Amino acid sequence: xxxxxxxxxxxxxxxxxxxxxxxxxxxxxxxxxxxxxxxxxxxxxxxxxxxxxxxxxxxxxxxxxxxxxxxxxxxxxxxxxxxxxxxxxxxxxxxxxxxxxxxxxxxxxxxxxxxxxxxxxxxxxxxxxxxxxxxxxxxxxxxxxxxxxxxxxxxxxxxxxxxxxxxxxxxxxxxxxxxxxxxxxxxxxxxxxxxxxxxxxxxxxxxxxxxxxxxxxxxxxxxxxxxxxxxxxxxxxxxxxxxxxxxxxxxxxxxxxxxxxxxxxxxxxxxxxxxxxxxxxxxxxxxxxxxxxxxxxx
Numbered sequence: 001x002x003x004x005x006x007x008x009x010x011x012x013x014x015x016x017x018x019x020x021x022x023x024x025x026x027x028x029x030x031x032x033x034x035x036x037x038x039x040x041x042x043x044x045x046x047x048x049x050x051x052x053x054x055x056x057x058x059x060x061x062x063x064x065x066x067x068x069x070x071x072x073x074x075x076x077x078x079x080x081x082x083x084x085x086x087x088x089x090x091x092x093x094x095x096x097x098x099x100x101x102x103x104x105x106x107x108x109x110x111x112x113x114x115x116x117x118x119x120x121x122x123x124x125x126x127x128x129x130x131x132x133x134x135x136x137x138x139x140x141x142x143x144x145x146x147x148x149x150x151x152x153x154x155x156x157x158x159x160x161x162x163x164x165x166x167x168x169x170x171x172x173x174x175x176x177x178x179x180x181x182x183x184x185x186x187x188x189x190x191x192x193x194x195x196x197x198x199x200x201x202x203x204x205x206x207x208x209x210x211x212x213x214x215x216x217x218x219x220x221x222x223x224x225x226x227x228x229x230x231x232x233x234x235x236x237x238x239x240x241x242x243x244x245x246x247x248x249x250x251x252x253x254x255x256x257x258x259x260x261x262x263x264x265x266x267x268x269x270x271x272x273x274x275x276x277x278x279x280x281x282x283x284x285x286x287x288x289x290x291x292x293x294x295x296x297x298x
Contacts, residue, residue: 032273035269035270036270038263038266039266039267039269039270041258042066042260042263042264042267045064045260046066050067051067051068051264051267052069052271053067053069054066054067054068054069055067055069055070055232055233057070057231057242057247059260059261059264060261064261066260066264068244068247068264068267068268068271070232070233070241071243071244071247072244073241074148074227074231074234074241074243075243075244075272077234077241078148078152078216078223078241078243079155079213079216081148081152082153082154082155082159083159083209083212083213085152085153086155086159086160086163086212086216087209089156089160090161090162090163090164090167090208090209091163091164091167091205091208091209093113093160093168094163094164094165094167094168094170094208095193095198096109097109097110098171098172098197099189099193100189110168113165114161115161116160117158117161117162117165121158121219121222122225124154124157125154125221125222125224125226127154128146128150128153128154128225132153132154132226133145133146133226136149136238140238142238144240146225146226146228146229147227147228147237147238147239148227148234148237148238148239148240149238150226150227151222151226151228151241152237154222154226155215155216155219155222156216158215158219158222159212159215159216160212162212162215163208163209163212164208165208166204166205166207166208166211167201167209169204170201170204170205170207170208171198171201171204171205173201173204174197174201179192179197182195203288210279210280210286213279214279214280217275217279218245218276220248221249223245223246224246224250227240227241227242227243227246228240228241228242229242229250230242244271245272247265247268248265248268252265
């Protein structure tokens with residue numbers, strides 16, 4: 001009787017978790033279906049090639065232009081620049097906290113870094129507008145301080161806590177036996193970190209980098225406030241840009257319902273969805289590859 005009861009409970013629990021997982025998949029599918037349904041009509045007004053690779057975004061002109069290439073370039077360049085800033089700082093700070101810092105320093109640094117993750121994005125955007133933008137404008141003699149550099153720095157500040165915290169957990173989870181074996185073979189602390197600990201934690205570190213980049217590419221408020229809002233292909237890092245999330249947030253509220261402009265904004269959301277999907281697939285491949293290479297190295 002006890003065995004039957006236990007089996008029944010296991011079936012109920014299994015069914016419960018299956019329903020939860022299926023519900024999540026169904027909700028995601030409905031969101032994607034809604035995006036495609038609202039986006040598709042724009043391709044009656046413009047071709048997909050002109051939409052994706054057109055260099056003019058003037059949706060309210062007569063006739064309108066729906067080229068989103070400047071928005072795509074703006075999103076990618078801001079994400080790449082913020083990643084180049086955030087990844088070294090985040091990973092190196094994680095290595096310091098995990099392996100080199102004094103216990104007292106670790107007790108202070110780790111909560112402070114994690115506290116940065118709780119800062120509202122609008123606060124960082126406000127800081128970028130009020131403090132960083134005037135400094136950039138005066139220091140480099142620019143027409144405006146709202147540009148790629150400003151947005152990249154603010155996004156990097158947002159991504160660093162995520163990268164640092166998850167990387168530190170990955171480094172901390174490396175088995176002590178690996179470190180002790182390295183020291184027993186005569187390796188220094190530096191050699192142990194570089195050749196043993198980091199390779200063993202590469203999968204977790206790469207996941208941290210992925211999550212940090214995902215936050216940067218999907219962030220709306222910061223880029224809306226400090227990127228400048230210019231829907232043009234940038235020629236330098238000090239030019240203003242308008243990433244895709246900022247365009248959707250800035251224009252959706254003033255767009256006539258079911259107009260071509262309205263459908264174009266949904267089409268931008270679809271493009272952003274595919275970019276994020278492609279990014280996650282590549283990241284998953286890289287994560288698995290690093291896991292295998294780390295195991296092989298050890």
